Amino acid sequence: MNHSYFTPHENAVSITITGSGGSGAVTAGLVLLESVARAGLYGLMGRSVGPQIRGGESAAMVRFSSQPVDCPGDRFDLLVALDWRNVLRFVDEIPLDERSLIIADPAAGDAPEALTQSGAQLLTLPIKEIASGVKGGRINMVALGAVGAVCALPPDAMTESAAHTLAPKGDAVVAAATECILKGYDSVAEGRSFAAAPRPERARARWNISGNEASGLGALRGGVRFVAAYPITPATEILEWLAPRLEQLDGTLLQAEDELASVNMIIGASFGGVPALTTTSGPGLSLMMEGLGLAVASEIPAVVVNVMRGGPSTGIPTKSEQADLNIAIYGFHGDAPHLVLAPLSITDCIATTQWGVGLAERLQTVAIVLTDQSLGQARAVIDPPEMPLFTLSRQLADQPTDPYLRYRVTAEAVSPVTAPGTADGIYTGDGLEHNERGAPSSIAADHLAQLEKRQRKLEGFDYGKRWAEIEGEGDICLLTWGSSAGVVFEAANRLRAQGQTVRVLAVRLLAPLRTQILREAIGTAQRVLVVEQNHQAQFFHYLNAQQALPPSAESYARPGPLPIRPGEIVDLVQQGGDV
Amino acid sequence: MSTAQDRKNLKPKDYKSEIKPIWCPGCGHFSVLSAITKALAHLGLAKEQVALISGIGCSSRIPAYVDTYGFHGVHGRALAVASGLKAARPDLTVLTAGGDGDGFSIGGNHFLHACRRNMDLTYIAMDNEVYGMTKGQASPTTAPDWSHSKLTPHGTGIRRFQPAAIALASGASFIARGFSGDPSGLARLVVEAIQHPGFSFVHVLSPCPTFRPEQRAWKQQVHPCDLETTDNPIDAAHAIQSDDGRSLGIFYIESLPVWRSEKAAQRSLSRIEQEFLV
Structure with missing residues (x-):
C-alpha cells in the first residue's frame, strides 16, 4: 500500500x-x-x-x-x-x-x-x-x-x-x-x-507525472485498448496523453461528436470484447448517465474517469471541487448498481483507475472514477510507484451452453460473456429487461431475478483492503475521500506531533460502500469529522444515509475554488467539538 | 467457426432467430427483416462475424430477430454504439438499423457525424414517418400538415427532414433508397451497401399500417430513380432534391477515405512508463 x-x-x-x-x-x-x-x-x-x-x-x-x-x-x-x-x-x-x-x-x-x-x-x-x-x-x-x-x-x-x-x-x-x-x-x-x-x-530515480497522465496510465495498465473522447476541461489531458500511446499499443482512440456518443461508443467497443473507457467532467457526466444506465442493464463493462471541477453547469471549469459525488452515486435512472471509486493522490490515480477498469471488467458493470482538477492538472515528483498486480478480467464463455444463457444467474451472479466472433455464443445485448437468454421480458420474476443478480454481483464481491486507506488509532477520526485525503493525512500528522491521537480513514471505494467495515474502522472514536470539498456535504450525507456514522459525527465541507489547507483541519480539530 | 462451405449452405431463414417479432400485422418491417437475412445469406457471412446494432423504436427491435450478434441500446444512439464496435473490432460486419425518430430526431447528431466519419458501416433506416412505439406522433419525416397526432393536432407545420439530402451533405459515401414492399430489390441494395467500403446509408420506406394506413398507397407511388447512380455529389444532390421522396435505387456511390484506427510503431507499456522517469 x-x-x-x-x-x-x-x-x-x-x-x-x-x-x-x-x-x-x-x-x-x-x-x-x-x-x-x-x-x-x-x-x-x-x-x-x-x-x-x-x-x-x-x-x-x-x-x-x-x-x-x-x-x-x-x-x-x-x-x-x-x-x-x-x-x-x-x-x-x-x-x-x-x-x-x-x-x-x-x-x-x-x-x-x-x-x-x-x-x-x-x-x-x-x-x-x-x-x-x-x-x-x-x-x-x-x-x-x-x-x-x-x-x-x-x-x-x-x-x-x-x-x-x-x-x-x-x-x-x-x-x-x-x-x-x-x-x-x-x-x-x-x-x-x-x-x-x-x-x-x-x-x-523519480517519476514526474500529472494526475491526468496517471489516470491514463492506470487505464492502459488495466487493459483499456479503446477510448472515446470528447474534450472538456479539466479532463482533456487524459485523452491527449492516451491518443498516441493507444496507437503504440494496438489500441484505438475515437473522437466523438458529444458525450452521448462517447459513452455509447465505449459500450459498443466493450460489447466487442475490448476494455473501453472515456473521460469527462461534470456536465459531460450528466450527458453520459443515459448510456451508463444501458451499460448497467446490458452488463457491458464501461469506465468513466470524471475529473471534477467547480459546478454546477459550466461552473468554474479550471478550478477543483469534489461536487460530483451525488451524481456519480445517485445520478442513474432505475435501480442501477455500479462502482464509484476515487483516487487519493496523484500517484493513486494509476492504481485506482487500473482497479476500476479491472473491477468493471470482472463484474461486468460501470465504474466511475472520480478524480478532480487538483489531482488531474497537478504534477508530482514521486518515487517510481509500486504497481499493483490485479487478476481482474472479464469472464469469457469460451464454450457457451446451448442455448447460450448470456444473463445466467450464477452463484456469484456474474454471467460468463462472449464477444462477437464466438461461434456458439450469439446473443443480443439489451437495455430492455430480459430473461437469462437475453430475450426482452417484462415478466416480474425475470425483472426481480436480473435486478437481484446485478446487485448481488457487486455486493458479494471481495474488494479486499483497497477500499480505503486507514492510518493511526485514536479518539479523533478524520474521515475523507478522494483528493482531500492528502491534506487530511498531513493535518493528522501535525495533530499527532502535538500529542493528539488521530485515525484517518480515506475511502477509495465509494460504491458499493463497505458500510460494516467502515463502521468498524470508525470504532469508538470520540470525535468523527468528515472532510470534503463541496458545499452540500455530499459525502457526509451519503454516509449518514448508509447509517455508517455515529450521531455525533461532524461535517467539514467547503467548496472550491480555494484548496483546503492542512492548517484549516488542524484548527478545526483544536477548536474542539462537543467532546 | 463455420466453414465457408457451411456458410454457402445457409439460407435466409437460418439467419432468423426463434424470437417472434412484436410488430403489427402488415408492418413493413417484416419485409426489411427478410431483406436483411436474404442479403446475409447471399453474402454467406458467418453469423458470429456480423453484429446488428439498434436504438429504440418498433424497427429497433430487429436485432433480437436476427441470429447474429446484436445490441439493442437506447433511443437514438445506435450509430454511436456501432461506431465504437466497428472501431474496436474492424474484423466484424456491423449493421445498424432503426426508425426515423430514432435516427433523425433524437439521433440526428450521431447521423450527421457517422456520415462524415465514413466508417465501414451499413445504416438501414426504416422510415414510416411516424413514432409507432409511442402510439402515433409526428416524426422528423412527417409531412407538416399531418394532423392525426394528439400531440400536434394542427400538424407540425415544419418542413420534413430530408434523410438522403442530409446524408449527402454530411459526407456519406453510399446513399440508396429501398421499399419494404420490394424485399428482393431491398435485399440487393443491402448487399451493395454491405459491400461498399465506407458509410452506407439505406433509406427504407417501410409503411406503418396501424398509425399511417394511407401508406398502403406507397406501393403504387414508388418508382425507380430517373438517374443513374453517380459519384458526382452535384448530380446526386440534383437527383435527390428534385425527387418526390418515393424514387428507389442507389443515388450515390463515391470512393472516399474510410475511417480507420491509426497505428504507430508498437511499444511496450513498460517502455511508455519510462517517459515519467527523471
Whole structure:
C-alpha cells in the first residue's frame, strides 16, 4: 500500500511564480518541479489559470520537500512575480505572511498593497534587465534562477531540467534559458537563501507525472485498448496523453461528436470484447448517465474517469471541487448498481483507475472514477510507484451452453460473456429487461431475478483492503475521500506531533460502500469529522444515509475554488467539538 | 467457426432467430427483416462475424430477430454504439438499423457525424414517418400538415427532414433508397451497401399500417430513380432534391477515405512508463 502520506513537512517550501498569460510562469514552474526531482527531493505543482486561452493570469505553485508531498501547504514562502498585471485575480490563492519573500522587478511597477500588507519582505531584482542582456533571454528563466538561489537548489539541476523541458524548442532557446538561469542565480546575494529549505540529496530515480497522465496510465495498465473522447476541461489531458500511446499499443482512440456518443461508443467497443473507457467532467457526466444506465442493464463493462471541477453547469471549469459525488452515486435512472471509486493522490490515480477498469471488467458493470482538477492538472515528483498486480478480467464463455444463457444467474451472479466472433455464443445485448437468454421480458420474476443478480454481483464481491486507506488509532477520526485525503493525512500528522491521537480513514471505494467495515474502522472514536470539498456535504450525507456514522459525527465541507489547507483541519480539530 | 462451405449452405431463414417479432400485422418491417437475412445469406457471412446494432423504436427491435450478434441500446444512439464496435473490432460486419425518430430526431447528431466519419458501416433506416412505439406522433419525416397526432393536432407545420439530402451533405459515401414492399430489390441494395467500403446509408420506406394506413398507397407511388447512380455529389444532390421522396435505387456511390484506427510503431507499456522517469 501507499505510505507516501507519512509526511511531517517540517522542511517543505512553497513557491509560486505568477504572471499574465504567456509570461512563462507555468513553464518556469515545470522546470522548477523537475529541478526538485534532479536535486533528489519530492514536489507537487499545482497551477492556477483563468479561463482565457491567452492573456489571462497564470500561476505555478510548487511545494517541495525531502519527503513526498501530497497537498498544498498553508502559506507560501516565496512569491515571484513576472509582472503584476493580473496577480490580484488570485491573491486569495496565495496566502503570504511576514516570513514570506516576494521577488519582483521594480521595472514592473510597485507590488500591490494586497500582497505587501501581509508583511512579506520584498527582494527587488532587475529581472527584465538581466534577460535583455541575453540573446533570446526570457524573464521567466531569470526568475527561475533566482528561485534556485533562494532555495539552494543546485544550478546544474535547473539547467539540466530547462534543457530537457525546452528541448523541443531548439538549441538556441535552451542556450538562452541556461544563461538566464545562471545569471538569475547569481543576481541573488549570498545569505538570502531560506534556512528552512530542504537540502538537496543524492539524486535517485523519480517519476514526474500529472494526475491526468496517471489516470491514463492506470487505464492502459488495466487493459483499456479503446477510448472515446470528447474534450472538456479539466479532463482533456487524459485523452491527449492516451491518443498516441493507444496507437503504440494496438489500441484505438475515437473522437466523438458529444458525450452521448462517447459513452455509447465505449459500450459498443466493450460489447466487442475490448476494455473501453472515456473521460469527462461534470456536465459531460450528466450527458453520459443515459448510456451508463444501458451499460448497467446490458452488463457491458464501461469506465468513466470524471475529473471534477467547480459546478454546477459550466461552473468554474479550471478550478477543483469534489461536487460530483451525488451524481456519480445517485445520478442513474432505475435501480442501477455500479462502482464509484476515487483516487487519493496523484500517484493513486494509476492504481485506482487500473482497479476500476479491472473491477468493471470482472463484474461486468460501470465504474466511475472520480478524480478532480487538483489531482488531474497537478504534477508530482514521486518515487517510481509500486504497481499493483490485479487478476481482474472479464469472464469469457469460451464454450457457451446451448442455448447460450448470456444473463445466467450464477452463484456469484456474474454471467460468463462472449464477444462477437464466438461461434456458439450469439446473443443480443439489451437495455430492455430480459430473461437469462437475453430475450426482452417484462415478466416480474425475470425483472426481480436480473435486478437481484446485478446487485448481488457487486455486493458479494471481495474488494479486499483497497477500499480505503486507514492510518493511526485514536479518539479523533478524520474521515475523507478522494483528493482531500492528502491534506487530511498531513493535518493528522501535525495533530499527532502535538500529542493528539488521530485515525484517518480515506475511502477509495465509494460504491458499493463497505458500510460494516467502515463502521468498524470508525470504532469508538470520540470525535468523527468528515472532510470534503463541496458545499452540500455530499459525502457526509451519503454516509449518514448508509447509517455508517455515529450521531455525533461532524461535517467539514467547503467548496472550491480555494484548496483546503492542512492548517484549516488542524484548527478545526483544536477548536474542539462537543467532546 | 463455420466453414465457408457451411456458410454457402445457409439460407435466409437460418439467419432468423426463434424470437417472434412484436410488430403489427402488415408492418413493413417484416419485409426489411427478410431483406436483411436474404442479403446475409447471399453474402454467406458467418453469423458470429456480423453484429446488428439498434436504438429504440418498433424497427429497433430487429436485432433480437436476427441470429447474429446484436445490441439493442437506447433511443437514438445506435450509430454511436456501432461506431465504437466497428472501431474496436474492424474484423466484424456491423449493421445498424432503426426508425426515423430514432435516427433523425433524437439521433440526428450521431447521423450527421457517422456520415462524415465514413466508417465501414451499413445504416438501414426504416422510415414510416411516424413514432409507432409511442402510439402515433409526428416524426422528423412527417409531412407538416399531418394532423392525426394528439400531440400536434394542427400538424407540425415544419418542413420534413430530408434523410438522403442530409446524408449527402454530411459526407456519406453510399446513399440508396429501398421499399419494404420490394424485399428482393431491398435485399440487393443491402448487399451493395454491405459491400461498399465506407458509410452506407439505406433509406427504407417501410409503411406503418396501424398509425399511417394511407401508406398502403406507397406501393403504387414508388418508382425507380430517373438517374443513374453517380459519384458526382452535384448530380446526386440534383437527383435527390428534385425527387418526390418515393424514387428507389442507389443515388450515390463515391470512393472516399474510410475511417480507420491509426497505428504507430508498437511499444511496450513498460517502455511508455519510462517517459515519467527523471
